[in-house]
Amino acid sequence: MTEPSTAPPRSNRRLRQRLDRLATGVIAASGIGVVVAVLAIGVYLMLAVLPLFDDAEVNVDAAPSAADEGAIHAVWLADDGTRWLTRDGQLRDAEGEVATLATSATIAAVAEAGDRQPLALGLSNGEVRLVPRDDRGRLRWAQASTMRLFEARGVAALTLRHAAQGWVLAGRDSQGEVAALWHTDEATRRIAVPETAEHIALGHAGRLAMTQGTQLTLWELSPDGGGKALARTDTQAPTTALSFLQGGRTLIVGDAGGGLHRWRLSPDDAGWQAAETSYTALGDSAIRRLIALPRQRLWLALDDSGRLGLYQSLSGQRWQGQASETTLPTAVSINAQGTQVMWLDEAGTLQRLSIEAPHAAVSPATLWMPQVYEGHSDAEWRWAAAVTGDEEPQYSLVPLAWGTLKAAAWAMVFAVPLALGAAVHSACYMSRRQRARLKPAIELMEALPGVVIGFVAGLFVAPFVERHLAGTLALFVCVPLGSVACGWLWRMLSRRWELHLPPISAGIGLMVPLALLCWAALSLSPWLEAWWFGGDLRAWMHQQWGWDYAQRNALIVGMAMGLAIIPTLYSLAEEALSGVPRPLAEGSLALGATRAQTLWRVQLPAAAPGILSAVMIGAGRAVGETMIVLMVTGNTPLMSPSLFEGLRSLAANLAIELPEAAVGGTHYRLLLLGALLLFVFTFVVNTLAEMVRWRLKRRYRRYGGDA
Amino acid sequence: MRIPRVGGDGVWRWLSGACVALSLLAVVALLVLVVTRGLAHFWPADIEQLTLDDGQRIAGIARGSEANEQRYFTANRDLDGEVWRWVETQAIERRETPPELLYAERRDWGPFIGRLTAVETPAGERLQGAEAERRLRRALAGDAEVTTLHLRNVEGRALEVAFAQVASLSWPNRMDIGDKLAAWGHGVWRFLSEAPSDGNTGGGVWPAIFGTLLMVMLMSLVVTPFGVLAALYLNEVARQGPLTRLVRIAVRNLAGVPSIVYGVFGLGVFVYGLGGHLDSWFFAERLPSPTFGTGGLLWASLTLALLTLPVVIVATEEGLARVPVALREGSLALGATRFETLRRVVVPMALPSMLTGVILAVARAAGEVAPLMLVGVAKLAPEIPVDGEFPYLHLDSKFMHLGYHLFDLGFASRDAEAAMPLVFATATLLVVVIVVLNLTAIILRHHLRARHRALEHS
Amino acid sequence: MTLGALLLPMMAMAAPLSGTLGSVGSDTLGGLMTQWGERLSARHPEVRLQVQASGSGTAPPALAEGVTRIGAMSRPMTEAERADFIARQGHPPVAVPVALDALTLFVHRDNPLTSLTLAQVEALFADTRFCDQAPAIRRWGALGLDGDWASRPVARFGRNTASGSHALFKREALCGGNFRRDVNELPGSSAVVAAVGRSREAIGYAGLGYPTAMVKILALRDDQGTPRLPTHDNVVSGRYPLTRPLYIYVNLAPGESLPPLERAFFDLVLSPEGQAVVARQGFVPLPESRLATARRALRLPPLADVTQSSSN
Structure with a gap:
């Protein structure tokens, strides 16, 4: 079959040898290339994930720069730091005055609600001006609306937040009296708050937090001009600074002893309650200022000694350092991304902070430990990483890891007995010819695409099982009993009447009786259900054990994914079993052991490592299977072990969420962390399995097997 | 464990037989369901x-x-x-x-x-x-x-x-x-x-068939040489030792890495990495519209090539192992170099098994959907990526894929109930394509084994 | 139809259009995009069309990365997404409303329930109580159903996080709160409807254009307590509480005009023919005034002019 080669001339010899070396090199290179490919996947994922755990960095840079005389009196600073508004209403830049606010009063307080949102000015005559911004973020001074907050005294402090249908402004006068305005397109309603406060902060939906000494009060304002106190508590030390974080549901309180605390507004049946957690303190000096940043629930704390800290609501302190001046900020500006913070202090110095903490919300604790999220009262593991608004992202990988393992475990519960049984049958009870026929059938099974299995299981089997739950569960009892009964019947028949039944394999022979049995079980189950479980097994389960049944559940995933991994398991287990050296089994049989004894005591123990590696590889498959889980489960990130509830796996989560994640963002990198976890898991499992297999082969060879 | 003392034809025989029967039954039921429903879709029912x-x-x-x-x-x-x-x-x-x-x-x-x-x-x-x-x-x-x-x-x-x-x-x-x-x-x-019409709920699936075929063709162009060479290395060139064990473990791992992880890798390295660079070097004038910086045919093929590499390696290795040692030794003894022995003796004999590997790889790739969702499959791309316009084959274009089309029809079409028969029809097509490919591989391997057996006995 | 016939010769006069029109984004808009695409290809056979539709969330990253120039979204971009886009592209994206939709609540057709209040919707779907303080609803009995139904558990279905329906439902119906973890997240609107149709205890939300024979649409009670079905009139007038415009975002620098291909696409989408597609897909076409505003924003000729000039 090889073409007869003409005898090569001697002069070609060097060329031939060179060619030989070259070819060997190329071939070896591609062999190594496979190793490189595996490493490349791991390394890429690792590199993409590492930035998640980078330390936050804050660069503090003080510049006496643009300061002219007026900067000392600045109350507001533009985003780029080039323009500021002075106490007496002059808008200035480094060259001089740009515009003047038409008022005789001075500006005592300024409040902002974020990028492209209006600016509120509190005046010394008790008035408030709301200056809108246009689409590009430029202030429209001419369109400012004027409202009255206080009659007698001027505004000393002011906060502003967007709420239903408009804007809420809350202010405090120099005597500590508090009042608020709810400003909508139709009307502006003034809400008098009968409290005195040193510090105020506005949360979402008109929640107003006030402190006076050690007392912390929470009010609810409403658009119709009303308001009521929700909660009143005492803090350990007198409060010196107060701020709501992005979203307005978490309140940060700084006290005179340097303590930093988080208060959550968590709803439960009893109404609003405040719950407290503490952060790592900066020092023991009083906290002077808290600045909430517009992204990731980050905030800055500045204390009396000029210590500066960067914190995240859940992951805590991310950075601590020293601001160069100890004087208080008078006008603060924050860019839309929350990466640049600037302030002018009382000395007219411009402080620039560049904050690099793109993944500050991720820490080992937020990933793996239960957290109390906004709106919840208990610590929970939750995954909801894709957020579109101001909601708090929930970054716990635990529910996903749980779902992955749960799906794989239930799949193994279905697949391992079936596949091992089939392997045992074909290795021990089938003739060589029968085996040769069965193998291609199983290989075809392996080739069935996950998307087809998933679609049939998700859109056809899941609703079917929901309607015929009792019947489906009955199958698990009927099939083993039925098949043993069939065997008994077969032997009785062949003995009693000495029939010469064709020597077909039990495996093939059982297909028709089993199909009939399944059909019978399914059609009889309604009666069974009516008689035994009061007509509705699901209701009965709920009453008896409190189990709920979800249509898309682990049972269906287990069956569907089990079907998908049976072929892999079968092939490997069959290989291990048929590789057991023949002399071992023959010896056992010759000594008088039955086939079953030989199987259990000789063949299975000998093949055990191979079977173990088959199970490991099968588990690796099940963990990474995507389409079946995606289509069959409801992708619910639950943490229940119940067979009848859904789950969300890492792999399906990747398929759903990766296309929407902004490249390089926290969500994107967390998804890649999920991919890395999958990779590492399968890497470890497969490597171990391969080593077991290798050892086993060596052992068989010693016993004279042919594997 | 106490083993019940029953005869050779005991409970275990029938229980294990039931496992075989049940597994086969499940597959048969699945296939029958899909195929009957799929084919019934085209039957003109009475009104x-x-x-x-x-x-x-x-x-x-x-x-x-x-x-x-x-x-x-x-x-x-x-x-x-x-x-x-x-x-x-x-x-x-x-x-x-x-x-x-x-x-x-x-x-x-x-x-x-x-x-x-x-x-x-x-x-x-x-x-x-x-x-x-x-x-x-x-x-x-x-x-x-x-x-x-x-x-x-x-x-x-x-x-x-x-x-x-x-x-x-x-x-x-x-x-x-x-x-x-x-x-x-x-x-x-x-x-x-025909191409799909009426928002993917009517018409045919021709672009998806073509897209799938083209993608797997490109993939096999990449995976064949690398897979065969790596197998040659394992079986013919390298001395069996720690290094070959390492490569074997790597192959096993490549086979075990979840397909979605390949998708992630393809998206990060091929699409955003390589593609982004290609765009800034060669297609800068088209930016910000991406050319290769977005998922497409090329990247999908490369990703799947990586995914199916172990399939080709394992099948080729199996074929190489069956080439009798005597033939190699004979060739070497006659003065041929190792490369010449490989090229003229070993590879021609193992060719059918390589083909088997490639067919199995194609079958695997044709049914794989998860990685494609990340690297370039489209809900609708009715124009096939080959046309009369330079460069004739549009490697950068998105493509439709049977498996993804099935997913899309089942989960995102307008009327889920009305689309159901079409989903079954698409599933039937996909299953038929994959079964035919696998049967070809199985038959090929069967013949191959028969031939080698004949060779060994002669 | 007649207008389409009039438009055709005018379009044909221009130089033949060619090139690739790629779109990434909303699954809700997926059907519309494919239909518009099919129509555009029918007019200009040289045009290649590629539609990816895995959820609104996929559009902003793709637009910001420059992976696509057209992104279909079933919700407006958030501030953060917009800021990302501006940071990368230097200018804000242009949002073009193309149709109206309503988030619709579906139950199985056997379910006797006919309407819900928004507070009940939150109590059904949310873990948090950001809108109202109603206790969680776990059984259909809590919604006033009796007999068999009273003890039946509620199975909840919804869209995955990438979808605009998910984000908008979260914002509008849950006031930004968190979904219960046992709300099934399915990767397509029709999958939600199909799942509801196959489970008697189910309730699910999806876009308007997906009803099937197996499900029933629930009315939502407005502020006055009047049940409102998401009919054409109720959606256009906004009386149905969960209405929303569907958008196509374009990467268009201020002062620049659209490339010819995109121009032709939007000309089609914002024409009576394109809006007829909207109606056919079960969504609600834009009212004339909004259509005119959208055309002006893209510097497309007003519709009246088109009909006049082509009939001349």
């Missing part, structure tokens, strides 16, 4: 005309029932606003199958069920009754021209449809079994040869 006890008339195709209600597919979304009707069984007074009821698939608004009243010709004639039908049949056959059809539903509401809007038209109640078979064949052919 029933129902007269209800309140005098209402309904025409539709029976599609399942529940308790005391029957579900009918009544089409005519533009007239009724819905395409389904539930009818209480006892409310039905009369059931007929009038021969003149027609079923038309339109390019807009989906199917129509009703009667033909007249047709208009380009000459402005208006033909009615039997003449209209004759003319329409000729027009459908391409022998005559018709501009507009005047139709009426069973309730008598009139409707005009431009002939160009009609994708197909038939009178199912009038068909005999031969006609129906022919119509079934025609339906299958249209499914295979």
Whole structure:
């Protein structure tokens, strides 16, 4: 079959040898290339994930720069730091005055609600001006609306937040009296708050937090001009600074002893309650200022000694350092991304902070430990990483890891007995010819695409099982009993009447009786259900054990994914079993052991490592299977072990969420962390399995097997 | 564990036999379900005309029932606003199958069920009754021209449809079994040869078939040389030692890495990494519109090539291991170099097994969906990526894929119920493609083994 | 139809259009995009069309990365997404409303329930109580159903996080709160409807254009307590509480005009023919005034002019 080669001339010899070396090199290179490919996947994922755990960095840079005389009196600073508004209403830049606010009063307080949102000015005559911004973020001074907050005294402090249908402004006068305005397109309603406060902060939906000494009060304002106190508590030390974080549901309180605390507004049946957690303190000096940043629930704390800290609501302190001046900020500006913070202090110095903490919300604790999220009262593991608004992202990988393992475990519960049984049958009870026929059938099974299995299981089997739950569960009892009964019947028949039944394999022979049995079980189950479980097994389960049944559940995933991994398991287990050296089994049989004894005591123990590696590889498959889980489960990130509830796996989560994640963002990198976890898991499992297999082969060879 | 002392044909034999039977049964049931439903989709079912006890008339195709209600597919979304009707069984007074009821698939608004009243010709004639039908049949056959059809539903509401809007038209109640078979064949052919229409809920899957084929072809172009070379290294070149063990473990790992992780890798490294750079070097003028910086045919093929590499390696290795050592030794003894032995003796003998590997890889790739969702598959890309425009083969374009199309039809089409038969049809096609590929590989391997056995004994 | 016929010769006069029109984004808009695409290809056979539709969330990253120039979204971009886009592209994206939609609540057709209040919707779907303080609803009995239904558990279905329906439902119906973890997240609107149709205890939300024979649409009670079905009128007038415009975002620098291909696409989408597609897909076409505003924003000729000039 090889073409007869003409005898090569001697002069070609060097060329031939060179060619030989070259070819060997190329071939070896591609062999190594496979190793490189595996490493490349791991390394890429690792590199993409590492930035998640980078330390936050804050660069503090003080510049006496643009300061002219007026900067000392600045109350507001533009985003780029080039323009500021002075106490007496002059808008200035480094060259001089740009515009003047038409008022005789001075500006005592300024409040902002974020990028492209209006600016509120509190005046010394008790008035408030709301200056809108246009689409590009430029202030429209001419369109400012004027409202009255206080009659007698001027505004000393002011906060502003967007709420239903408009804007809420809350202010405090120099005597500590508090009042608020709810400003909508139709009307502006003034809400008098009968409290005195040193510090105020506005949360979402008109929640107003006030402190006076050690007392912390929470009010609810409403658009119709009303308001009521929700909660009143005492803090350990007198409060010196107060701020709501992005979203307005978490309140940060700084006290005179340097303590930093988080208060959550968590709803439960009893109404609003405040719950407290503490952060790592900066020092023991009083906290002077808290600045909430517009992204990731980050905030800055500045204390009396000029210590500066960067914190995240859940992951805590991310950075601590020293601001160069100890004087208080008078006008603060924050860019839309929350990466640049600037302030002018009382000395007219411009402080620039560049904050690099793109993944500050991720820490080992937020990933793996239960957290109390906004709106919840208990610590929970939750995954909801894709957020579109101001909601708090929930970054716990635990529910996903749980779902992955749960799906794989239930799949193994279905697949391992079936596949091992089939392997045992074909290795021990089938003739060589029968085996040769069965193998291609199983290989075809392996080739069935996950998307087809998933679609049939998700859109056809899941609703079917929901309607015929009792019947489906009955199958698990009927099939083993039925098949043993069939065997008994077969032997009785062949003995009693000495029939010469064709020597077909039990495996093939059982297909028709089993199909009939399944059909019978399914059609009889309604009666069974009516008689035994009061007509509705699901209701009965709920009453008896409190189990709920979800249509898309682990049972269906287990069956569907089990079907998908049976072929892999079968092939490997069959290989291990048929590789057991023949002399071992023959010896056992010759000594008088039955086939079953030989199987259990000789063949299975000998093949055990191979079977173990088959199970490991099968588990690796099940963990990474995507389409079946995606289509069959409801992708619910639950943490229940119940067979009848859904789950969300890492792999399906990747398929759903990766296309929407902004490249390089926290969500994107967390998804890649999920991919890395999958990779590492399968890497470890497969490597171990391969080593077991290798050892086993060596052992068989010693016993004279042919594997 | 105490083992029950039973004879050789004990409980275990039957229990383990049940495992084989159950596994096979599950697969057979799955295949039968998919294939029967898929193929039944093209069968022109009879249209029933129902007269209800309140005098209402309904025409539709029976599609399942529940308790005391029957579900009918009544089409005519533009007239009724819905395409389904539930009818209480006892409310039905009369059931007929009038021969003149027609079923038309339109390019807009989906199917129509009703009667033909007249047709208009380009000459402005208006033909009615039997003449209209004759003319329409000729027009459908391409022998005559018709501009507009005047139709009426069973309730008598009139409707005009431009002939160009009609994708197909038939009178199912009038068909005999031969006609129906022919119509079934025609339906299958249209499914295979046409592009999707009506928001992916009608028409065929040709772009998806082509996209799948093209993608796996490109993939096999990449995976074959690398897979074969790596197998040659493992089996022929390297000395068996720690390094080959390392490579074997790597192969095992490549086979075990979840496919979605390949997708992630492809997205990060090929699409955003390589693609982004290619764009900034060669296609800077088109930025910000990306050329290779977005998922596409090339990146999908490369990703799947990586994914199927172990399949080719394992199959090739198996083939190489079966080449008798004597042949190699003979070749070397005659003075051939190792490369020459490989090229002239070993590789030709192992060629069929390499082919087997490539076919298995193709089968695997054809059914793989998860990684493609990340690296370039599209819901709709009706134009196939090969055309007369330079560079003829558009490696940067997105493509449709049978597996993804199946997913999309099942989960994102407009009317999930109406799309269900189409989903089964697509699944059937996918299963048939994959089964055929696998059978080819199995048969090939069978012959190969027979040949080697013959060689060993000779 | 007649207008389409009039438009055609005018379009044909221009130089033949060619090139690739790629779109990434909303699954809700997926059907519309494919239909518009099919129509555009019918007019200009040289045009290649590629539609990816895995959820609104996929559009902003793709637009910001420059992976696509057209992104279909079933919700407006958030501030953060907009800021990201501006940071990368230097200018804000242009949002073009193309149709109206309503978030619709579906139940199985056997379910006797006909309407819900927004507070009940939150109590059904949310873990948090950001809108109202109603206790969680776990059984259909809590919604006033009796008999068999009273003890039946509620199975909840919804869209995955990438979808605009998910984000908008979260914002509007849950006031930004968190979904219960046992709300099934399915990767397509029709999958939600199909799942509801196959489970008697189910309730699910999806876009308007997906009803099937197996499900029933629930009315939502407005502020006055009047049940409102998401009909054409109720959606256009906004009386149905969960209405929303569907958008196509374009990467268009201020002062620049659209490339010819995109121009042709939007000309089609914002024409009576394109809006007829909207109606056909079960969504609600834009009212004339909004259509005119959208055309002006893209510097497309007003519709009246088109009909006049082509009939001349």
